[in-house]
Amino acid sequence: LGVPAQSAARAVAIMKASATAHIGETNTPALGGSKFRKMETAQGDCSALVAEAASYFDRVISAIA
Secondary structure, eight states: OOOOHHHHHHHHHHHHHHHHHHHTTOOOHHHHGGGOOOOOOOOSOOHHHHHHHHHHHHHHHHHHO
């Protein structure tokens, strides 16, 4: 598609960081700035879900590279 693999991998890494922050509720107004958005989520330990989602992003990044 004409997009350099390095740029595509970087974009996926940014999506990974954003998705894991939302899942693990580690996003804060200080980190998000004007784009901060609080989403309603179930309370509890989501570390396993964060790890699983991160592994999927890592698979995509390794497939691109």
